[in-house]
Amino acid sequence: MRHIFLLLFLCISMTTLAQENYDSESYRVSLGDLESKTFTKDSTANALVIYEKAKSYVSKSDFDLRTEEKHKIKILKREGFEHATVEIHLYSNGSRVEKVEKILATTYTMVDGEVIKTKLEEDNIFTEKYDENHTLVKFTLPNVKVGSVISYSYTTISPFMMKYHGWSFQGSIPKLYSEYTPSIPGNWEYNIKLVGGQKLAINESEVEKNCLIAGNGASSHCFNARYAMKDIPAFIEEDYMTSKSNYLIKIEYDLKTFRRFDGTLEHFTKTWKTVDKELKSHAKIGKQLNKSVDLEDFLSEDIINETDLLKKAQSIYKHVQNNYNWDEEYLIFSETSVKDLIKNKSGNVASINILLHNLLKESGIEVKPILISTRENGFPTKIFPVIYDFNYLITQATINDKTYLLDATDKFLNFGEIPFKCLNEYGRLLDFKNGSDWIELKPYKPSNTYYQAELHFDDNGVLIGNIKSKRTGYHALNKRKSYFSNKNSYLDKLENTFPYIEISDFEVTSEGATSEDYKENYNIEYNFDEAGNNIYLNPFFVKFFSENPFKLQQRTYPIDFGYKDTYFYMFKLEIAENYKVIEMPKNLNLSLPNDAGQILFSANQLANTLNLTLKIDFKRSKYDAEYYPFLKEFMNKIVNIQNNSIILLEKTN
Template identity: 40%
Template sequence: MNKFFFFVAFILATNLIAQDQKFNTLNTIPSETDLKATTYQRDTTANAFYIFEEGFSQISVKRDYDLSTEYKAKIKILNKEGLKYANIEIPLVKTDHSSEKIYDLKAYTYTWENGKKVKHTLNQANVYKEEFETHDLIKFTFPDAKPGAVLVYSYELVSPYLFDFNTWRFQEYIPKEFSRFTAKIPANYEYYVTKRGELELKKADSRVAKQCIDFGGNSSIADCIETVYEMEKIPAFKAEDYLTAERNFMSRIEFELIQITHLDGYVKKFTKTWDDVDHELRTSKGIGRQLRRDGLVDELLPEEIRALPNNLDKAKAIYSYVQKNYTWNGEYNIHKDMNLKELIKDHTGNVLAINTLLHNLYDAEGFKVFPVMASTRRRGFPAKIHPVLSDFNYIFIQLELENEEYLLDATEKNLDFGRLPFRALNQYARKIDFENGSSWIDIIPKDFSQITFRDSLKIRKDGTSNGFSEQILTGYHALTLRNNMEETSEDEIFNKFSKPNAHTRAIETVLKNRDNLNEKLLIRYSLENKTQKINDRIYFNPFNFQFFTENPFKLEERNYPIDFGYKDAYLYSAIVEIPENYEIEELPKDKALRMSDGLGSLIFAARKISESTLNIQCRLSFGEAVYPSAYYEGLKKFFDEIIQVQTQSLIVLRENS
């Protein structure tokens, strides 16, 4: 009987939820359900959400053949935190000669009061414009906005920039119940159309609209291709750790003009090929010219470096020379004119200047070297299908030596030879070869960055323990610590970077190879642990340090990859000596986990190697730098297991009576 009542209650609750979800997704008219809703069942953490959104873009005759986008939206405010979405900003791009304009802006706030719908209209006097160098912002706040309100607004945006047909962003930082975009493009206008993000479209239907636009004159009426894109139940984009640029993964439709075929047959191209770009770079006053200025560096290297044979030792010496003698000013500016003379004189410059100097020194000494254009992790991925130079904001070099390829960047003082700064680890980049043509290269590090813990501990009869821990850091773990040590004393390293457990403290810290970048970074701690004795038993956690203090993955669902940047490994070994007159009552259980496809593993074991000595081994590895979103749930559970092993692995010792 109880089960029956539970089943009935469940059905009733399900029906109520379904009723709550029957929003008006046909237009911007607020329904009673829209106005009365107090939560969004698909995402109960949402403070606001779009009920309906629609856009229509076309080349408009009445707007003098500029690009017209009609936009309308209906937003539900659920609570006080959602009121920030009542503040609207509409960006308008501008140049010295032209600008985008906005027409027919309307905005209304709807509330449910005393059993009826009440409408509040935006006063146009409360619409403001903020002017900046490259754009303006149209700003307004919905009148009488409050929790429970439904906000509706619409406008027409007219743009002279046909090269970038309107990008439609299906996904934002709040959910959307429904979003539709229609693109009506003359058939003689050819665009690249790219869908970004992992969310699936509900609809992408195209039709031919006959004789849709008249360009004037005889035989000047053209057909159009009209495409309708729809998406529904769109989750909010929620950023989490191990993410590159958010713009890489937010679901949207992008357009870029390839060419216009005029009705007289003349073709005007807008998108360049990589051959065009290679020629442009080769002949430019910036990158191309400076890469050819080997004469500036003829006498720059010390004679003891120049006298070396062209082997790996000499390559490392040249790299170290630039790294130590020239300082990065924190700027990129790879598309601006750069003067190598100024860098050589001032010993300070941007990314382009420093890595161009490195390139030219190698080239002058007879090494085979190429510039590589890239985009930083925060910038986003550069387009692969066709060249977009503005996608690139970074440059480093590739050195080919003794059948090996080395990626080099001399902007960081603590970066070891053959490693890129973490900011540059954006999966792929474009190698510039003026003789054979440019090409894409993979820049994901092939080696593992590793931390090895080697502990030796002696437990006393009172449950306290002492000993030492030696930690060995390689790759990006070593780089991170070296970069931070300039602002951190050796005594602070223990708490800030080694992630000690609560029962562990350091008595003394010794650091080795701090400045020797090509050697492993070593830290040695003298340890003292608090007592863990209860009555006649000692409960001892053999982990003095943690790989991770918490699970970084907390989302219900993640629709973008997990990008660590590099492959990662942790090794933990400990020799534990137990006190006299104690015996081992319990050891933690062994654990051996492997992710699917062998992309990660966790192995833990505790072994008795004598009557008084235990050996603890734990190995953790992540075999890929980047995991597709399909692995998210598996990684989330994997991290739970890691945390559990580190916090709940207890050795129980019993005192003999």
């Protein structure tokens, strides 16, 4: 029997290998590329990049940057047809434009053992205006079917050496091989950044002497490199992540210095010391921050005369928060100034938080601005200043040796909270006297959720009870926004969430829309399932996670919750004398590796009281990708506990 199983295994393995014989070493379409029908490493993939290569170099004739690209892609499913449409983005600044030439594309399809080649006609290449500075050149490969292999190549020509051509090794479908070979003349010195944290399979470089020669006989050496990666998984976005630009495996270039052939230098990348000096004199940043304000024009005498600095700061914060509206503009260098904000009662992020900064400063409170890149915008570059990486500005206040991060754009934020979108690991604290520095962006308070449900049978055998809940941190912020934005809608949603429960006497017991927590209390009537003498109860009226958010086979980027949090659920059931407990859920104690999280679930009976508790503790705000399979199973356990925990009661008379 063992030999039979071994033979069967070998047959299956050989069949799988026969089905997949891709040539990832060449742009040429092979018979194996066409005959291969699957990609077992990712059965969800609708297409597969078998081979791609790009070469960038500076033209010796006109000094333009040329990039030659070649792509070979297998179409595995109908959903993969979208990859047969290619868009080439070209930039122009009015006087100078990027161009594309030598577009060649062919579809290869196997029909009855014969290879059919269909070439792209020039008439099917289209150009359209995208915006003021961008043009799209588009084409769709012809006669594409499931199983086809498409290949296409083209050359882009760019006069913009400020931004050397970068390369993305990772995309929305898996890749077997991706290679990039840049050649950079010594006149141009770039900061080179490899994003994605993955190792290159090939990382080679050499110096080519006299690769570029000027009209006056001067010459330059070139730095030639070869970068390649193999077996690159598809990047699929999932919950609990920051911008995908942080994690897509790619190489980027930013011009640092340009040396002309006459020896003169022009510097493009600056130091933070230089940037601080420029920001200090910037009309939209430094000059706005340094403007004095007359407190009497904004604040009441009670606020101005308050001697407790924390209470004073909180009152000033509420004044700005309640009297000025955010216009949904993120950009910190837009034309809206503090003067416009005061006049219109509406402005962008920077104007609102600069006004807050100036009022606090005028009131004797130590404040500094912080530049932030929001979660969707991506991490700001740390290795050198890229000021346009930032799209948000908040204020830091230091009161009694304690620091508070403040953002007055959101009507529901509590003093010391910043929006979730700002929890992007770090920001740049501006200090025009001592120099700016990086700071961590941490939540002001923990984010916790507590539920307490107490039930009993009334004289008519109806199961009734009370639910109390309390939330803190971002859990509270989300609930405050939902409830105080539209109370009726909130209640309707709450009742629809629990179709087997009738809710009455609902009340919110916390102080208001900006309170430090959110508390609610309501009575319920539970319409339980009854089968003969048996009653089936699911004790979880509230589900912290209704389904597992982690569904990928593999995740190559971190799981970023933004903050640590804890969930606690306590259920208490007073059992009537004519009932007895037949079945209860099983206890569970499960921890993530390195004690990074824990599930504690217990159910026990003491006399006529049944007690059930669930505690879920995420002890980190961010988990490396290595934790993904453990978190996936962790979430499975949570969902299973909430959905399948059954209490079985039996009537005894």
